[in-house]
Amino acid sequence: MIVRARAPLRLGLAGGGTDVAPYCDLHGGAVMNATIDKYAYATVDDAGHGELELHAQDQGVHARCEPADAESVDPGVKLLAGAYLRICRDFLNGERPPLRIRTFSDAPPGSGLGSSSTLVVALVTALSEYFSLPLGEYEVAHLAYAIEREDLGLAGGKQDQYAAAFGGFNFMEFHAGDRVIVNPLRMKDWLLAELEASLLLYFTGVSRESARIIDEQARNAAGGVQRSVDAMHELKLEAVQMKESLLRGDLDAFARTFQRGWEAKKRMAASITNPMIDAAEATAMAHGAVATKVSGAGGGGFMMFVCDPGDRVRLSAALRMQGGTLLDFHFNPHGAVAWRANR
Template identity: 25%
Template sequence: MNLLGEHTDYNDGFVLPTAIPQRTTVAARRNGGAEFVLHAATLDREARFTLDSQPEEQFARYVYGCLRCLADEGTEVPGMDLHVESDVPMGVGLSSSAALEVAVLRAVRELLGLSLDDVRIAQLAQRAEIEHAGVNCGIMDQMASSLAGTDSMLFLDTRSLARRLVPMPSGTELLVVDSGLSRSLAGSAYNERRAQCEAAASALGVASLRDVDDVKAVESLPEPLRRRARHVVTENARVLRAVEGVDAETFGVLMNASHASLRDDYEVSVPPLDALVALLHAHPSVHGARLTGAGFGGACVALCREGEAERAGRDAVERYGAQGQSGRVLVPRSETA
């Protein structure tokens, strides 16, 4: 999940994700043929394909893309049986596709003895999603899935891929709540937002919005490019402020400002998400909260006082339910789940 730096990765900007405890596991074996047999246990579905043609099933295209990218780079990829199990929530902005891609590539690396480091795994996973799943994504999700841990934040410069682990603010823990609104990146305005950012950068005469340091520089742009660019510039600044080592209260203020920017300038929130975030903002155990992921539904993340996240999540979900919505706490995981 991403704590700060939303929609900045495809603008060569800065991001601050961390890993969730849920996992995706892929088992792979050679089957002696040229066909790939993919069983997705969570979906209870199977797909069969070869490297000569993309499978019709959308879930299989992520796997096909990883295998195809390896083959395109000269790896001899034999036919395989692949079994996927995952408890990473799908369609809620928690990088389930990136987890799948990274797990597939790690399994194939192990099976074939490939010399791919974890950064190269992330790069191949991103390429697979762009070229074969139809999502013109940045590299944040794949880098986080490949390199991040659950007990710290990964500060990543998506242009240079320079990175370092950053401790969480002292005395805090994270809460993730699913809004109950599933969304698909490929079917949303995600690709449109990326195109708008590219148009804004071109109009400003820079390679990407990462190169704009002064938010006043975007004021000359026409709408909606002005607001799109303003979000990216201010969001980068929020990440850089957060990694200076701020306290929990300041980090929460940055999260709240991020959500407002995603809602008003980037326009990727929806009313139920805003309502859930407002409930989290109002809870005494919450320092700050925002949508996480690309938006248009999905999940919210909150920074809470240590030991109080589960209760804050239950309280917010109960009040959210009273508004006619159906949410659920994803992190921390309940001991009875």
């Protein structure tokens, strides 16, 4: 039996960072995000040779070991091993069957599209289907979060897992005690089309290690650094205002909120922006962009630009001169899905 799964990557539209502890535990967080038609994929089948085989195909890392030795595999497949170990522990009474698990993603790690967390959601979804586990979206997202943050000790927030599990446009609330509420937005077709025409997704060419930036944000929140905490309060408010602007179909308000959120985000941690990002922003603003922000923790990865669709061509040409690449995308209303392949 072969099981495949895919989970959608997301654009962080507003409130990113307020889903990271300890801020969300102390003050409550709010995030507005949307998934796109770029994915992380996972395949699970019987290896056929009694060993555990883990293959991060897009990273070129391939490991084989006895299932009992899964904790000591190559760090390049730690996400695959972490998902396998958690599923075995929580649902198989500790039994470790020999499996072949393969993954790849449409975006590189550190891109700012939530690729690592989305990959774990795809893994949990695939393993859940393989073992016929009755897991809903909230359970899949929470399990993926626990694998990354608790089992593997990777720094980060919660929005990526819930975005990948649920899909679509969602306003998310994060509270103490790991309580999360996902509020789907019903978007009109014309608004989705206008948003797609107005948004440019630009890859800077630099993948960054988000954990360092997130650690700085967490230290600032825990230490009560007022400039950073005030910025997070503002980001949370921007998420609420962005939700309201989308529900009203007010794209001018959407753009204003988008830009205010970016200005607030830059005050959360010094490493969120840098001269490369500043230069891309300045170029974009001089060629038709009305708002910008970095998707994800910052420091590199993908940047998003809002423009009038009539300025899209000249803005695209100017951004290409900066040395990065543009990624075409469409919004995707569907969350993680698994299927059994008859091969």
